[in-house]
Amino acid sequence: MSRASPTFVDTHAHVDVVLDKLGLPSADAYLEYADAFAREHGAAAALEACVTIGCSEKSLASAAAVVDGSERMFGAYGCHPLSAREWTRTRTRVREMLTTGARVVAVGETGLDYHRIRDDAEDGEDAEAYKTTQRDAFAEQMRLATELGLPLIVHTREAETDTVAMMKEHLPADARVHVHCFTSSVGMAMELLRAFPNLCLGFTGVSTFKNGQDVRDTIKEVPLDRILLETDSPYMAPVPFRGQTCHPAMGERVAHAVAAVHEVDVEEVFARCRENTRRVYGI
Known part of the structure; x- marks a missing residue:
């Protein structure tokens, strides 16, 4: 008996934006597109499902x-750190979506992003005050995930110390966490993995970039x-699709990058990551 073909879940995508950029009318239309893309490019695994993110007032x-449009789409809702000023307006709506929405699997993405903290601060706003706004929204969403028993999706950029400290303060040790698009240091990765045994790190097409060696070094650990x-x-479309609109079917290329770093067959990466998705998200 032949083994079933590998599948994977894109655990973090903004599918609503993908549809707009590709000029597609629906989630099901995209999934047909994804299947054709996989055949055209000889993909080693099929896209099984996606977790799509609503993390701003506009994108909720x-x-x-998108989730309502296909049973293969799952939703996560929250407030991105760069939208943290919206949190006081959206917190009630987010809670309602998390408790009544279809196929809800997580809170987020939320977190801290200090990359352009001074440039992103509004006119007359002190940079430290903007950081405080981000931290307050992050803390509330961590508490919300704990209350609802849902996984948490964390975004962190140039905010390693504060991110780790806040997670340790506001999350139980057994929290299910996805630190997504991980590009931070190996040291941060190891500290988080030790502190939260149910935490996983998400890697993207950056793992395939010529200048992505730091990310590959982290993946190795x-x-x-x-x-x-x-x-x-x-x-962040992976190689060889740089410059194109990235979409979930391209996630197959990330598995190849992980396999190369760990020196294992790509089928093992698909199998292990598929099980990790079940463990974190229940899908």
Whole structure:
């Protein structure tokens, strides 16, 4: 008896934006597109499902529409750190979506992003005050995930110390966590993996970039049972699709990058990451 073909879940995508960029009318239309893309490019695994993210006032409704449009789409809702000023307006709506929405699997993405903290601060706003706004929204969403018993999706950029400290303060040790699009240091990765045994790190097309050696160095230190495959579509299309609109079917290329770093067959990466997705997200 032949073995079933491998499948993977894109654990982090903004499918509503993908549809817009590709000019597709629905989630089901995209999934047909993804299947054709996989055949055209000889993919080693099929896209089974996606977790699509609504993390701004504008994207909450469009992300939910994607989930409503296909049983292969799952939703996560929250407030991105760069949208943290919206949190006081959206917190009630987010809670309602998390408790009543279809196929809800996580809170987020939320977290801290200090990459352009001074440039992103509004006119007359002190940079430290903006950081405080991000931290307050992050803390509330961590508490919300704990209350609802849902996994948490964390975004962190140039905020390693504060991110780790806040997670240790506000999350139980057994929390299910996906630190997505991980590009931070190996030291941060190891500290988080030790502190939270149910935490996984998500890696994207950056793992395939010529200038992505730091990410590959981190991947090498992370056990296969702590890795999730994601695209963060429509951003960061992997090699050989650089310059194109990234979409979930391209996540297959991330698995190849992980396999090369760990020196294992790509089928093992698909199998291990698929199990990790079940463990974190229940899908």
